[in-house]
Amino acid sequence: MAAIAVIILLLPLTPFLVAADVFCDNVKAVAGTLSKNTSSSPVHFTTTTYGQSPDIVYALALCRGDSSDCGGCITNWFNKALNLTNCDRVGYNYRDCIVVYSADDDILAAPSNTTGGYGDSTPPFEDWNIKNVSRDISLIVGLTRELLAATVEKAASMVPTRYATGVMDMERVTTYPKVYSQVQCTPDLSTDDCSACLHRLLGMVNSTMALRMGGQMGVTRCYFRYEAYQFYDAEPLLSLPSRPAPAPAPTLTKHKRNMMWAIPAVVVPLTVAAFLLFICYSRRLKRQRKGSRREKQGEKSEFSLFEFEQLLEATRNFSEENILGHGGFGTVYKGQLPEGLEIAVKRLASHSGQGFTEFQNEIQLIAKLQHTNLVRLLGCCSQEEEKMLVYEYLPNKSLDYFIFGMEIMGRRKVD
Numbered sequence: 001m002a003a004i005a006v007i008i009l010l011l012p013l014t015p016f017l018v019a020a021d022v023f024c025d026n027v028k029a030v031a032g033t034l035s036k037n038t039s040s041s042p043v044h045f046t047t048t049t050y051g052q053s054p055d056i057v058y059a060l061a062l063c064r065g066d067s068s069d070c071g072g073c074i075t076n077w078f079n080k081a082l083n084l085t086n087c088d089r090v091g092y093n094y095r096d097c098i099v100v101y102s103a104d105d106d107i108l109a110a111p112s113n114t115t116g117g118y119g120d121s122t123p124p125f126e127d128w129n130i131k132n133v134s135r136d137i138s139l140i141v142g143l144t145r146e147l148l149a150a151t152v153e154k155a156a157s158m159v160p161t162r163y164a165t166g167v168m169d170m171e172r173v174t175t176y177p178k179v180y181s182q183v184q185c186t187p188d189l190s191t192d193d194c195s196a197c198l199h200r201l202l203g204m205v206n207s208t209m210a211l212r213m214g215g216q217m218g219v220t221r222c223y224f225r226y227e228a229y230q231f232y233d234a235e236p237l238l239s240l241p242s243r244p245a246p247a248p249a250p251t252l253t254k255h256k257r258n259m260m261w262a263i264p265a266v267v268v269p270l271t272v273a274a275f276l277l278f279i280c281y282s283r284r285l286k287r288q289r290k291g292s293r294r295e296k297q298g299e300k301s302e303f304s305l306f307e308f309e310q311l312l313e314a315t316r317n318f319s320e321e322n323i324l325g326h327g328g329f330g331t332v333y334k335g336q337l338p339e340g341l342e343i344a345v346k347r348l349a350s351h352s353g354q355g356f357t358e359f360q361n362e363i364q365l366i367a368k369l370q371h372t373n374l375v376r377l378l379g380c381c382s383q384e385e386e387k388m389l390v391y392e393y394l395p396n397k398s399l400d401y402f403i404f405g406m407e408i409m410g411r412r413k414v415d
Contacts, residue, residue, distance in 0.1 A: 024082070185222040
């Protein structure tokens with residue numbers, strides 16, 4: 001009697017267990033099909049559909065252009081995924097090979113929507129090197145961006161593989177090693193769609209990510225990676241010099257040399273005379289418009305827009321040793337500019353409640369309050385998510401010291 005009762009209780013669950021087993025069996029069948037078809041495909045790409053509704057499985061697989069064991073990569077991932085996720089309705093991998101399966105047919109739709117994954121809101125796969133570029137930051141970040149952009153265009157134009165690799169010879173201009181790139185789209189994308197998908201990914205790289213020595217991002221339809229070492233076996237398809245070699249100077253005849261010397265001999269004195277007249281006139285005009293005191297204050301209130309890389313170098317990559325304190329909206333760091341000027345940098349925390357409007361209001365307010373006896377606002381930095389204010393740095397001393405100076409303070413002690 002007890003056994004019969006148990007059977008009766010389990011009867012309502014039976015359809016769900018069977019359905020789950022059917023979908024899981026279909027995923028396993030898809031795994032074998034993808035592994036076989038990508039191995040035999042000249043572009044290592046395939047799509048497939050298996051089963052009947054509501055347990056139908058849609059799947060897509062793409063191996064890297066330099067893959068030596070495409071089928072093995074797909075099989076190994078499915079073996080791990082099925083053990084870990086127990087046949088979830090959606091599964092994906094973007095590392096050594098791109099594998100995506102789903103109960104929905106979105107992934108096999110016509111590739112007019114190249115935003116990847118399962119719609120516009122799907123975030124890309126990301127994996128960044130833990131090390132940052134520590135020297136020649138602006139130069140290296142700019143050249144790396146140039147390499148990726150060139151490799152993107154190369155991959156988009158490669159038919160039918162939509163795959164390209166590249167290298168940037170950094171060693172010609174700095175001690176930084178060569179940077180290697182790898183870019184790929186699914187072969188069923190057009191040139192324009194492949195380029196659009198990859199440029200969307202590059203547009204997601206913010207100022208913090210760009211400082212990493214390497215990284216990779218990918219969605220279902222496209223992928224890129226770069227590192228400061230060669231991470232693939234074949235020779236790069238694209239090789240970029242970091243800076244073109246200077247063209248040889250043309251040889252001048254004796255007559256042309258004489259003419260070249262004669263031109264500066266006439267032009268230079270006239271230019272110098274005109275420049276001196278301009279300076280005299282400008283100074284006279286300034287004296288008429290402004291008093292000397294106001295002119296001095298104008299020099300002190302000079303406001304600058306700083307680059308993010310400048311402040312990164314000045315604060316030693318925002319080192320904890322340089323922290324002066326924590327405010328309501330972020331952390332204040334001590335820094336030093338290349339010319340030796342010491343500064344205090346207030347870095348707005350990305351999770352703080354202060355948005356761009358509050359940041360702009362703070363700049364306007366402090367700019368109006370510029371005074372010889374107040375800490376000067378030297379400038380600011382606003383680059384994507386990064387928002388910072390740059391003040392002059394003052395050591396920890398009393399206000400009397402900065403208002404009256406050391407000489408008067410000495411007299412007060414004597415009195």
